[in-house]
Amino acid sequence: MDHAHDHHDEASKPTDVRERLFLPELLHGLAISTRKFLRNLFGERDPNPQVVDRTGLSLVTTVQYPDEKPIYPPGYRGLHRLVPREDGKPRCVACYMCATICPAQCIYIEAGEYSDDDHATESRVIEKYPTQFVIDELRCVVCGLCVDACPKDAIRMDTYKHTPAEYTRQGFVYDIPRLLRGPPVTHPSDPWYKRGSSEEPDHVHKEAHTRIGEGLVPLKLPGGHRVEVDTSNPVAVTKFIK
Amino acid sequence: MANELEVTGAMTTRRDDATGFLQGLVSKGLGWARKYSLFTYPFATACCGMEYMSVAASRYDIARFGAEFPRFSPRQADLLMVVGTINMKQAPILKRVYDQMTEPKWVVAFGVCASSGGFYDNYAVLQGIDRIIPVDVYIPGCPPRPEQVLDGLMLLQNKIQDQKHGLGNKQQLPQRPGMRDLLAAQK
Numbered sequence: 001m002d003h004a005h006d007h008h009d010e011a012s013k014p015t016d017v018r019e020r021l022f023l024p025e026l027l028h029g030l031a032i033s034t035r036k037f038l039r040n041l042f043g044e045r046d047p048n049p050q051v052v053d054r055t056g057l058s059l060v061t062t063v064q065y066p067d068e069k070p071i072y073p074p075g076y077r078g079l080h081r082l083v084p085r086e087d088g089k090p091r092c093v094a095c096y097m098c099a100t101i102c103p104a105q106c107i108y109i110e111a112g113e114y115s116d117d118d119h120a121t122e123s124r125v126i127e128k129y130p131t132q133f134v135i136d137e138l139r140c141v142v143c144g145l146c147v148d149a150c151p152k153d154a155i156r157m158d159t160y161k162h163t164p165a166e167y168t169r170q171g172f173v174y175d176i177p178r179l180l181r182g183p184p185v186t187h188p189s190d191p192w193y194k195r196g197s198s199e200e201p202d203h204v205h206k207e208a209h210t211r212i213g214e215g216l217v218p219l220k221l222p223g224g225h226r227v228e229v230d231t232s233n234p235v236a237v238t239k240f241i242k
Numbered sequence: 243m244a245n246e247l248e249v250t251g252a253m254t255t256r257r258d259d260a261t262g263f264l265q266g267l268v269s270k271g272l273g274w275a276r277k278y279s280l281f282t283y284p285f286a287t288a289c290c291g292m293e294y295m296s297v298a299a300s301r302y303d304i305a306r307f308g309a310e311f312p313r314f315s316p317r318q319a320d321l322l323m324v325v326g327t328i329n330m331k332q333a334p335i336l337k338r339v340y341d342q343m344t345e346p347k348w349v350v351a352f353g354v355c356a357s358s359g360g361f362y363d364n365y366a367v368l369q370g371i372d373r374i375i376p377v378d379v380y381i382p383g384c385p386p387r388p389e390q391v392l393d394g395l396m397l398l399q400n401k402i403q404d405q406k407h408g409l410g411n412k413q414q415l416p417q418r419p420g421m422r423d424l425l426a427a428q429k
């Protein structure tokens with residue numbers, strides 16, 4: 001006999017006197033409600049923001065928001081940030097990739113150019129930088145395409161903070177000072193790690209496609225000192241070069 | 243330097259001081275009462291409506307802020323939550339709903355579409371409801387997280403507390419023809 005048939009039998013069973021009297025079942029239901037009510041009222045409440053992990057007696061699932069902040073899941077796309085370099089300037093090279101792909105067209109960039117006689121290490125290998133980088137967070141649809149489009153890993157949404165509400169629309173205009181935050185990021189492929197002169201060996205060219213662990217190439221940091229990369233677990237360079 | 247007339251205008255008697263103090267007290271009390279008893283009118287037109295439900299449901303529970311009771315009649319509401327995209331066809335309706343609400347009333351633009359049009363930058367969509375009605379708080383996000391909405395609600399409560407409230411509205415109400423009158427005039 002299958003389950004559905006079983007259920008049908010159960011439903012079509014004639015009611016007994018206890019069920020037809022109605023009162024005992026009514027009291028039964030009332031007892032369940034009262035038990036849950038008292039449990040929530042006097043039971044100890046676990047303030048864990050992850051409601052499903054709570055262990056307390058109380059079943060109240062409400063998050064007391066300003067006091068208890070729920071943990072956003074990994075990969076949550078929050079408020080943008082412009083990723084700084086080691087020297088505190090944004091990694092952005094004003095290539096307009098993010099502004100172009102943005103479906104809401106909420107990114108506005110004005111590019112500036114480093115002059116040739118600028119002696120900073122980065123400035124010799126980077127031509128452009130943003131003089132204006134403005135995101136209108138009130139138009140942003142938090143799709144994350146700007147993060148995907150960025151070739152320099154210069155814009156991220158990993159702040160795990162939501163954009164706060166404001167009284168005015170002007171308050172949502174985020175410019176470079178408001179956007180530039182978070183830990184600085186460097187990659188082995190950053191152009192200022194490339195060889196400074198032609199005396200260095202040719203395979204340094206591969207640095208642009210090198211990941212940490214590949215070996216072969218001692219990385220050159222802006223300070224002038226060299227960092228030996230770990231060669232114990234090499235990764236084939238063909239994995240990254242097509 | 244202000245001229246002599248302006249200086250004398252600032253002078254107050256003890257009677258004025260006393261009434262001013264009382265009015266301040268009443269204003270504070272009314273503000274306190276009003277900010278914790280917001281009756282929302284959720285003007286939900288799009289996907290943000292789901293997030294509004296999430297805010298209203300038990301996990302986030304705007305009842306904790308005294309705004310638990312959605313009134314689907316603008317006459318009974320004092321907080322208009324514009325939840326979702328407002329297109330050109332919907333805009334007159336929104337304007338009418340706002341006009342039908344009684345004072346005091348506040349408006350929250352919920353989500354980027356209501357606040358600025360979002361990524362619907364086209365001929366059919368109103369580029370922000372503040373083009374037709376005044377907005378008190380903007381909540382970003384597409385859709386906003388419930389935390390963002392609660393942030394916005396707390397901002398609004400602070401604003402209401404700081405506003406000036408009085409007993410009895412002496413303001414002359416604008417004479418607006420009803421839809422029935424407009425239809426009668428057309429005939």
